[in-house]
Amino acid sequence: MSAPxxxxxxxxGPAGIAAAVTAVESGARVLLIDDNPRPGGQIWRGDxxxxxxxxxxxxxxASHVQLETSTAAIDERILDKGRKLILATGARELFLPFPxxxxxxxxxxxxxxxxxxxxxxxxxxxxxxxxSGPLLLACASLxxxxxxSVMLVAEQSDSAHLRGFTASLWRHPGKLIEGAxxxxxxxxxxxxxxxxxxxxxxxxxxxxxxxxxxxxxxxERSVLLATGFGLVPNTExxxxxxxxxxxxxxxxxxxxxxxxxxxxxxxxxxxxxxxxKSIVEGRIAALAATGREAEARTLFSDRTTxxxxxxxxxxxxxxxxxxxxxxxxNTPICRxxxxxxxxxxxxxxxxxxxxxxxxxxxxxQGRICGSITRALYGYGPNSPRPPAVPAPIxxxxxxxxx
Amino acid sequence: MPSTITIFVNSKPVPATxxxxxxxxxxxxxxxxxxxxxRHEPRSPLCGMGIxxxxxxxxxxxxxxRSCQTLCREGxxxxxxxxxx
Ligand SMILES: Cc1cc2nc3c(=O)[nH]c(=O)nc-3n(C[C@H](O)[C@H](O)[C@H](O)COP(=O)(O)OP(=O)(O)OC[C@H]3O[C@@H](n4cnc5c(N)ncnc54)[C@H](O)[C@@H]3O)c2cc1C
Ligand code: FES
Numbered sequence: 001m002s003a004p005x006x007x008x009x010x011x012x013g014p015a016g017i018a019a020a021v022t023a024v025e026s027g028a029r030v031l032l033i034d035d036n037p038r039p040g041g042q043i044w045r046g047d048x049x050x051x052x053x054x055x056x057x058x059x060x061x062a063s064h065v066q067l068e069t070s071t072a073a074i075d076e077r078i079l080d081k082g083r084k085l086i087l088a089t090g091a092r093e094l095f096l097p098f099p100x101x102x103x104x105x106x107x108x109x110x111x112x113x114x115x116x117x118x119x120x121x122x123x124x125x126x127x128x129x130x131x132s133g134p135l136l137l138a139c140a141s142l143x144x145x146x147x148x149s150v151m152l153v154a155e156q157s158d159s160a161h162l163r164g165f166t167a168s169l170w171r172h173p174g175k176l177i178e179g180a181x182x183x184x185x186x187x188x189x190x191x192x193x194x195x196x197x198x199x200x201x202x203x204x205x206x207x208x209x210x211x212x213x214x215x216x217x218x219x220e221r222s223v224l225l226a227t228g229f230g231l232v233p234n235t236e237x238x239x240x241x242x243x244x245x246x247x248x249x250x251x252x253x254x255x256x257x258x259x260x261x262x263x264x265x266x267x268x269x270x271x272x273x274x275x276x277k278s279i280v281e282g283r284i285a286a287l288a289a290t291g292r293e294a295e296a297r298t299l300f301s302d303r304t305t306x307x308x309x310x311x312x313x314x315x316x317x318x319x320x321x322x323x324x325x326x327x328x329x330n331t332p333i334c335r336x337x338x339x340x341x342x343x344x345x346x347x348x349x350x351x352x353x354x355x356x357x358x359x360x361x362x363x364x365q366g367r368i369c370g371s372i373t374r375a376l377y378g379y380g381p382n383s384p385r386p387p388a389v390p391a392p393i394x395x396x397x398x399x400x401x402x
Numbered sequence: 403m404p405s406t407i408t409i410f411v412n413s414k415p416v417p418a419t420x421x422x423x424x425x426x427x428x429x430x431x432x433x434x435x436x437x438x439x440x441r442h443e444p445r446s447p448l449c450g451m452g453i454x455x456x457x458x459x460x461x462x463x464x465x466x467x468r469s470c471q472t473l474c475r476e477g478x479x480x481x482x483x484x485x486x487x
Contacts, residue, residue, distance in 0.1 A: 035452055037423075037473050042451065070471075092453045104434040104446035114450030118470065119422030120429050204444050205434045234453075335448070335456065338441040363455035363466075368448070 005031040005066070007289055008082035010073045010237065013041015014275045015267025016088035017056050018282030020065045023086075026290035030065045031081055035072040041090055042110060043275055045117050056279075073237055084262045084289045087238050087250065088282060091231040091268035093135075094371050096319065097333055097341070098326035100200030101227065109228035113139040116146055123147030128209045128222040130154035130197035132229045132317040134274075137191075139226055151220050154195035154211055156229070156323050161316045162193055196323050200225050212322075229319050231272045232371045238265060239382075248374065255288035255296065256281055264289055273310030280306060324376055334369040336362020344369075350379045409478040411486060424469035424480060425450070425457045433486045436469065 005028075009020045012034035020032040038045050044057060060067065079085060093108040100106065107115060109131055116122055126149045129136050140153045155162070195213040200206050208219045238250045244259035245251065249271040256264045264285040267278035280303045287296035327333065329342040337358045347353035350360070350373065359373070360366030366381040374380035408415045409427060418427040425447045428436065435444040436457055447457035452471040460481035461467045469480070 036471055092451065093449060095448070102439070102443060102445065104436075104444050107447060108449050108451075111448055111450035115423075115426055115429065115447060115470065118450070119419065119426035121426075332439075332443075335439065335445070335454070338439045338443070363458065364453060367453050 003081060003083045005029045005082035007031070007084045007086060007286070008033070008078060009086045009088060010034075010078060011041065011088035011090055011267070011269075012036075012039035012060075012067065012069070013088060013090045013267060013278065014044060014056065015090070015269070015278035015282035015285075016041070016086070017044075017060050018279045019086045019088060019264075019266055019286040020067075021056065021059045021063055022283045022286035023290055024063045024065045026286070026292060028290050029082075031068065032060075032065050033068045033071045033073060035070070037070045039067060039069060041278075042114070045114070076241060078237075079241070084264070085241075086256075086264045086266060086282075086285050086289060087241075087243070087258070087269060088265070088267045088278070088285075089234040089237055089269050090278075091233050091272055092367065092371075093228040094230050094232050094375060095227065095368060096131075096229050096323055096326065096375060097331050097372060098197055098199050099328045099331050100202070100206070102332050102335055103200050103202050103206050104204065105202065105206030105223055106200055106225045106227060109133075109135045109139045109226045110231075111228070112224065112226040113142055116142055121146070122224070124149065125224055126151050126222045127224045127226065128152050128154070128197075128211075128220050129226045130156075130195075130209070130211065131227045132156045132319060132323075133231075133313070134317075135228065135231075136226075140190075143226075148224075150190055151222055152195075152211065153191045154197060154213070155191065155193045156196040156320055157193060157317050158320070159193045196320075196326075197225065197227060198326060229323065229375075230314075230317055231268060232374075233269045233272065235269065236365075236367070238263075238269065245382075254300070255293065256285035257288065271307070271310060272314065273306055274313070277303070277306035277310055319375065333372055334359040334362060336364050336369070339369075344373065348379075350381055353379075354381075407474060407476040409474050409476075409480060411480045412482055413479075414486070416480075418474035420474060420476075422474050424459065424461065424472045424474055424478070426470075427474050428459075428469060428480070428482075428486075431486070433482070435482075435484055435486075437483055 007023045007028050007030045009016045009032045020030050024030045140150050198210045201208045208221050209225050233249045235245045239245050250265040252270050258265050266281035266285040284296045327341040330340045333344040339357050339359045354360050370380035416431045436446045445456045448454040457469045458466050459469045
């Protein structure tokens with residue numbers, strides 16, 4: 001049976017959209033699927049209005065790409081859909097546990113941003129954001145724009161690191177940076193570096209947040225705490241299909257090809273680097289997959305620029321030792337199964353930990369706790385089993401026959 | 403203005419729009435506990451992007467669906483294991 005499409009793209013974020021549009025413009029029959037009800041990925045979700053996001057989303061809408069939303073690729077059956085596969089499954093946030101992090105009202109930073117984009121009304125709500133990376137600023141400025149009272153943005157990175165990074169930014173006029181600049185100018189003294197969350201307090205919901213800065217701790221009254229310490233690639237599907245994963249990212253060659261024939265990878269999946277790296281990698285993958293290598297080659301120097309920027313991001317916002325040891329003995333590490341630090345800390349590898357405690361066997365399948373144990377202890381899940389997205393939605397997907 | 407629709411949370415009407423996710427509609431209605439963990443701690447959405455499963459609820463009789471990845475539809479029936487406060 002011949003495959004119905006020339007190219008299947010998994011993930012309709014910037015990388016996947018750039019790949020799908022580029023491939024279809026090369027004359028290929030293209031299927032683009034995304035788990036989310038709307039295309040756009042973490043940054044452009046449903047944002048048709050203006051600028052570059054509008055351009056790509058409108059090009060997608062005007063193209064012959066077959067877009068299927070609310071549809072996830074969960075196992076190797078995705079290979080039957082097309083002759084070649086481009087994986088662009090993006091990234092998720094890294095959470096680091098602290099006492100109170102499971103309380104309602106504590107969300108991710110990108111998590112809060114996504115909830116606001118999904119219609120969550122934050123007007124007049126007191127919000128503290130604490131963690132690391134440019135996402136803190138992007139989320140803070142969105143929350144402000146929507147009428148929230150942003151009490152504090154706590155960036156754990158130290159000011160020396162940040163100064164070096166900011167000084168190099170003029171070479172990288174990306175969207176994220178614009179957002180960060182905007183955020184900085186809006187926030188003024190509400191933005192503190194060398195500052196981090198120690199705990200969240202409240203009975204059924206966050207009521208206050210304990211912060212530390214320059215040897216001093218204090219509590220800030222707040223009803224929402226957004227916390228996140230950077231991003232980690234969603235490698236589960238790629239690993240399941242047998243693609244080589246190294247240091248938590250899918251390993252690719254010059255043409256964005258993975259270690260598996262006819263499978264390409266692009267965007268955050270190959271290493272965290274932001275929207276511009278995602279777009280250029282998506283274009284290169286699609287050009288290579290449709291036999292337009294010479295054109296792909298013209299994009300290599302752009303890609304190098306964005307990869308250097310990515311390396312700078314990682315260095316600047318690497319978690320300091322203090323934020324890796326905030327959890328108390330009874331703080332849950334695995335939220336699904338409620339397994340506290342005291343039980344998790346005793347095991348030397350992921351397999352033993354999982355067998356002894358059920359850590360990683362809950363509904364998120366180790367996506368949250370596995371990234372935590374990797375950050376804290378250097379080990380996490382490495383041999384994912386199907387399904388590559390959480391189980392309960394499988395029923396929904398099978399209905400859609402993917 | 404986006405058109406207003408009504409969804410039902412444990413049979414009680416809650417206003418929403420078709421552009422709103424179920425998670426956002428519940429939060430906007432002041433619902434803070436979406437479910438309980440095995441040790442009976444209250445939980446609510448964490449990642450907002452379909453990864454953590456903390457926001458799962460029953461929608462139109464189907465259990466375990468992620469409210470952050472589901473858009474509201476007129477007449478949708480959302481069931482929480484706990485009565486909303
Ligand atoms: C929560 C969050 C918020 C962010 N906000 C910003 C921001 O404000 N500004 C900024 O510059 N950068 C932001 N980023 C960084 C962002 O990742 C990049 O800028 C950009 O969106 C990366 O594009 P991408 O296409 O590589 O991945 P993504 O945008 O992450 O897109 C990946 C897509 O793949 C889908 N997917 C994943 N697995 C599957 C599967 N198995 N089947 C089907 N679909 C799947 C996801 O639903 C998603 O839509 C954010 C990242 C995260 C995680
Ligand atoms: S909030 Fe994490 S899956 Fe919905």
